[in-house]
Amino acid sequence: MKFITFAVGGTTRLGVLQGDAVVPVIGDIQAIIAGGPAALAEIEAQVAAGSAAAVPLADVDVLAPIERPLRNxxxxxxxxxxxxxxxxxxxxxxxxxxxxxxxxxxxxxxxxxxxxxxxxxxxxxxxxxxxxxxxxxxxxxxxxxxxxxxxxxxxxxxxxxxxxxxxxxxxxxxxxxxxxxxxxxxxxxxxxxxxxxxxxxxxxxxxxxxxxxxxxxxxxxxxxxxxxxxxxxxxxxxxxxxxxxxxxxxxxxxxxxxxxxxxxxxxxxxxxxxxxxxxxxxxxxxxx
Missing domain, CATH: 3.90.850.10 (Fumarylacetoacetase-like, C-terminal domain)
Known part of the structure; x- marks a missing residue:
């Protein structure tokens, strides 16, 4: 998966990039990283279920994937x-x-x-x-x-x-x-x-x-x-x-x-x- 952190309408979201579109997902990137395979499987399930409509990449502001790392x-x-x-x-x-x-x-x-x-x-x-x-x-x-x-x-x-x-x-x-x-x-x-x-x-x-x-x-x-x-x-x-x-x-x-x-x-x-x-x-x- 390609995770992307983005802002749209003044709100920061996490998504999965698919081609030229971003599929928003529910989750925190730090928690997903720490959660291992189980957390990744949950995100994959969200994307497969189509629980959120894809947003054109051109319509969002791309942020750093980990905006504020927990450590240096x-x-x-x-x-x-x-x-x-x-x-x-x-x-x-x-x-x-x-x-x-x-x-x-x-x-x-x-x-x-x-x-x-x-x-x-x-x-x-x-x-x-x-x-x-x-x-x-x-x-x-x-x-x-x-x-x-x-x-x-x-x-x-x-x-x-x-x-x-x-x-x-x-x-x-x-x-x-x-x-x-x-x-x-x-x-x-x-x-x-x-x-x-x-x-x-x-x-x-x-x-x-x-x-x-x-x-x-x-x-x-x-x-x-x-x-x-x-x-x-x-x-x-x-x-x-x-x-x-x-x-x-x-x-x-x-x-x-x-x-x-x-x-x-x-x-x-x-x-x-x-x-x-x-x-x-x-x-x-x-x-x-």
Whole structure:
């Protein structure tokens, strides 16, 4: 299923996307994630029964599929080979002097207040250094929680997938010698447009991540190019803390970000950024 959170007539609803229409359903996305197979079966029954009339997608305002995550979004840094080299060579890497490719996963977080809807305006004006950059990423949503999850069992804990744009102030990221400040400006994590359940993605490594700025393709890579794959990431995080239903893990970005160019190509007001991963859809936002 493709879950979609949307607003129509001033009311926020949950729905299932079918083609170009949204079938409204009764339920809370966090409760459905935590409810596991039984909760999904209930939603499937609602859709099959036709208990609510479908609404044209064009008639609704699409929101982030999880508007306010219960915890910070977990993120993985330097997790595509080419991007690790690109970032290391950019002059913005605060870990300069170390190897370009990390030996172990680099984990940081983005606050829930960074989450923004598809179609919303990325508030680039909040960055006092005017060094706003894009990072298209596949995000994993945890279903069954747990601690000490082994790689061999990790995918059993995945509820589904969405897209995030890990928008970043590069100068703040470098200035503070860590990544939290530069990545946590309000509205710096557009998410969506859908949350696709894991059964819709039989081979996550086959997914293709494409990011375009003003129609120009900047990023284009297969998820199979991750340095640390999804099972490794889940094992790493859960080794020291309990993952909970609804936790979101952004798996990292590929080469082609703004600082990979000489000179850097930072986002400007009026730019349009579109991140595409099918079957999740297209996450598109303008810059303000």
């Amino acid at each position: 979004i977990f993120c993985v840094g330097k997790n595509y080979y080419d991007h690790a080299i690109e970032f290391h060579s950019s002059g913005f890497d605060a870990s300069a002097g170390k190897d370009a490719q990390p030996e172990f996963p680099i984990i940081f977080t983005k606050a829930s207040t960074t989450v923004a809807a598809p179609g919303s305006v990325i508030p680039g004006h909040l960055d006092p250094t005017a060094s706003v950059d894009y990072e298209g990423e596949l995000a994993v949503v945890i279903g069954k929680g747990g601690r000490g999850i082994a790689k061999a069992k990790a995918m059993e804990h995945v509820f589904g997938y969405t897209i995030v744009n890990d928008v970043t102030s590069r100068t703040l990221q470098n200035r503070h010698r860590q990544w939290f400040i530069g990545k946590n400006l309000d509205g710096f994590c557009p998410m969506g447009p859908t949350l696709v359940t894991a059964d819709e993605v039989p081979d996550v490594g086959a997914l293709q991540l494409v990011t375009a700025v003003n129609g120009e393709v900047r990023q284009n890579a297969s998820v199979s190019q991750l340095i640390f794959d999804i099972p490794t990431i889940i094992e790493t995080i859960s080794a020291t803390m309990t993952l909970e239903p609804g936790d979101i893990i952004a798996t990292g970005t590929c080469a082609g970000v703004g600082i990979g160019f000489d000179p850097p190509r930072f986002l400007q007001a009026g730019d349009a950024v579109a991140v595409t991963i099918e079957p999740i859809g297209v996450l598109e936002n303008s810059v303000g």
